[in-house]
Amino acid sequence: MQSYTEENYLKTIYHLAEKTTNVQTNAIAEQMQTKPASVTDMIKKLADKGLVDYIKYQGVTLTETGKNTAIDIVRKHRLWEVFLVNKLNFKWDEVHDVAEELEHIKSIELIERLDEFLGFPKADPHGDPIPDKNGRFAKTQFIKLIELKMGDSGTITGVSQHSSAFLKHLEKLGLTLGKQIHISDITDFDGSVEIRLSDKQINISREVAKHILISSDGKN
Amino acid sequence: MQSYTEENYLKTIYHLAEKTTNVQTNAIAEQMQTKPASVTDMIKKLADKGLVDYIKYQGVTLTETGKNTAIDIVRKHRLWEVFLVNKLNFKWDEVHDVAEELEHIKSIELIERLDEFLGFPKADPHGDPIPDKNGRFAKTQFIKLIELKMGDSGTITGVSQHSSAFLKHLEKLGLTLGKQIHISDITDFDGSVEIRLSDKQINISREVAKHILISSDGKN
């Protein structure tokens, strides 16, 4: 059984490992909003428990057990987010902090029944995949909007930034999950992207385009 | 902002204060499954924070703030129990431990929306009243089944014991909330109670009868 804190470390390491193979102390510290010295302490503890492999000065990797635990927390986090949005009418930018707490409730029964109650959803309100109870989920193949070329089309199926400011901005622009988009132009001057939606034409900055994930329908 | 632990102490003190006016250190220790010395430590801390009034050797009472905090936790606990039973199909004997964790999730928005989602329930699965968001709730007037006389009738509206063993037993006997009962006899030998339900006749021990709460329909 892990503490609330250990679970958060495992989850953080898991997410960082999606980007870089060996996860560094400082990266964990930044993500966890704590100090590198504290991270070293915790890493040793997790290593003792067999949840991470650790060689001094060379970062950490999750063991099989550690990874499974992390995935289980991710599963809970995302299921709770679906609950908050679909059942309690929260907005997609309001759910993260509460899910951050709910993910630590320890009851297998609870999460299985919640999953069923929600109709076994495959993705959370931000398009992130929800692992099933065995920890399995499809590694979805997203393309960043910024990588699309002029004339490309696709559907918004995720975001890679969960800050409330960003999500609120997308909502205001009408760029929500499931929306069909078409790249009508890429501005020479600043690289901003001109997008055609079903009902309107908008322009978004490169910075915004970086964090929108598209499932491509191919060129058209 | 209180810690998880402080909240549990406040809730425990609140419940004990429903029975005895001044709440003793040992009583808190027993309820919290901890040692009296630890309770003394925590009481001092709660007193420093203005959540309890405390005079050495004379037990504690909740301050107004302390009481409001406790009631808020009770509200959360009971709303989550309703959620678990009504939405996730838990049995009434399975919800306590999970609610014990869920009650500490800190989000006013969450609990208000949950309340609404559940249809603003007035009582939890055990018949205990749910405070509204201002902490108000009717002090329900229950009579213990054991206090009824032969010939009395009433409706089961609560239980004063939440152990899984007791609740499962009641369920098996068909003594669930809302059931109409009629006292057909009180056995001379052991004081056990003969009860007529709509469809059958059963006999329960004094021990069981003590913990069933009845809203009396008057004699008939």
Added chain:
DNA sequence: TTAAATTTTTAGGTAAATCTAAAAATTTTT
């Protein structure tokens, strides 16, 4: 109203998760 029993507190410590400051190792630059 003493003595005995019970309750409560104090004193002194432990373990978990932090922190700051300084030392050590590694990586990058010159």
Added chain:
DNA sequence: AAAAATTTTTAGATTTACCTAAAAATTTAA
């Protein structure tokens, strides 16, 4: 390949929530 910069670890404290053992206060019984 040094020097400089960065990253990481160690050393030593702090805070929270516990604990045990012993002392002090209160309550109950003789």
